[in-house]
Amino acid sequence: MITSKGVRETITTLNDLQQRLGLVQTEDEDFFSEWTDNLPSLTDQEQVGLDRLKQRYDYHRADGLLLEGTINLVVIAPLLELLGFIDPPFRLKSPDGVTLKLEDPEETIRGFIDVLVVQERLWILTVESKRTTISVPAAFPQLLAYMAANPHRQLPNYGMATNGDEFIFLKLGSGVEYDTSRSFSLFPSRHELRQVAQILKALGRLVLNQ
8 A cells, every 4th residue: 555655755756656656658549538528518507607616716816826725715616516526426535635845946846735535536636836836747646646546446546636727637547557638727718617527527427337
């Protein structure tokens, strides 16, 4: 079993991920088709709610970066509630958060990964930083290491990672292969929250029905 301490201290790059855990990004273009194929439609209520979330995000983002728990408060929690992830039959758990440390040429950037797991197999991951926005891919090594440590590995594990501005989906298969979606942006002018919601709904159905 991978410990929290072990992940923080030893899994910091994609090379670490491959050398220590054997995980590799697949070359199979169909490996992670779940984020593009047969996406569910959104109800009128969901579309109205998503427009309201985007307006709220734009309002707060205009004052600067969304820091600390503001991302969860303004975007993530309302999104999960709107899509029904907080109600039965879904079950949530919150493992210990993970500290993220990146060496910048001029300073050490410290961030925090807040993790919420849905149905043991769908990981909602928020990257927060007090000084600057940390790109979502920078957190992939530690996020995938935690997913690899999940005892429910007989089936694929899925994730959605965000720093408030950027959303990326991940899939870790039951073996050693993983892949990611393209990046979906909310800032400065794009409104891709609807696509994010459709993919999240699709993954939620998968983890309930598989």
